[in-house]
Amino acid sequence: MAATKSTRRPAKGSGKTRRWSQQVTEHSDALDLEPHIFASDNPEEIAASLKRSAVNSRRRKGTAFQSAMSMLNFYINRAGRHLPKARRATLEKAKGKLREAFGRPP
Numbered sequence: 459m460a461a462t463k464s465t466r467r468p469a470k471g472s473g474k475t476r477r478w479s480q481q482v483t484e485h486s487d488a489l490d491l492e493p494h495i496f497a498s499d500n501p502e503e504i505a506a507s508l509k510r511s512a513v514n515s516r517r518r519k520g521t522a523f524q525s526a527m528s529m530l531n532f533y534i535n536r537a538g539r540h541l542p543k544a545r546r547a548t549l550e551k552a553k554g555k556l557r558e559a560f561g562r563p564p
Contacts, residue, residue, distance in 0.1 A: 480536075489515050489529055496533050501548055504530070505555035523560040530556065 489511040498504050505526075512518065512526035520528070534541065534549050541549075557564055 489518065489525055491529070496549070499548055501551035501555045504549070504552040505559050508552075508556060509559045523556075523562065526556055526560075527553065 489508075491511055492507050495504060495507045498507075508526040508530060509522070512522035512529075515522070515525065518525040530549065530553060534546065537545075554564060
C-alpha cells in the first residue's frame with residue numbers, strides 16, 4: 459500500500475496574534491482619548507471626555523458627535539460578550555449622556 463501525503467499545512471507565522479482593534483483604541487488617529495476613560499464608572503464623565511476629545515480633534519472625518527459615538531460603540535462592540543452587565547449598562551448610559559451633551563434626541 460502506498461503512503462499518502464498529509465493534506466495538513468504547517469502553521470504560519472510566529473504565533474503572536476495581532477490585535478488590530480486594541481491598536482485602534484490605543485492609537486486612534488481620529489481622537490486623542492484620555493487614558494483609561496472607558497474604565498470610569500461615571501457615564502457623565504465618559505460622555506464629557508469623549509465630547510471634549512471629539513470637539514478638539516482636527517483629524518476626524520465626520521462630525522464631532524459621529525466620532526465620539528463611533529469610538530464608544532467601537533469599545534462596546536470590541537469587548538463583546540466579555541463585557542460585564544454592569545459595565546455595559548454604564549457605557550450604554552454614557553451613550554445617552556453623549557446624545558444629551560451634543561443636544562441630540564434620545
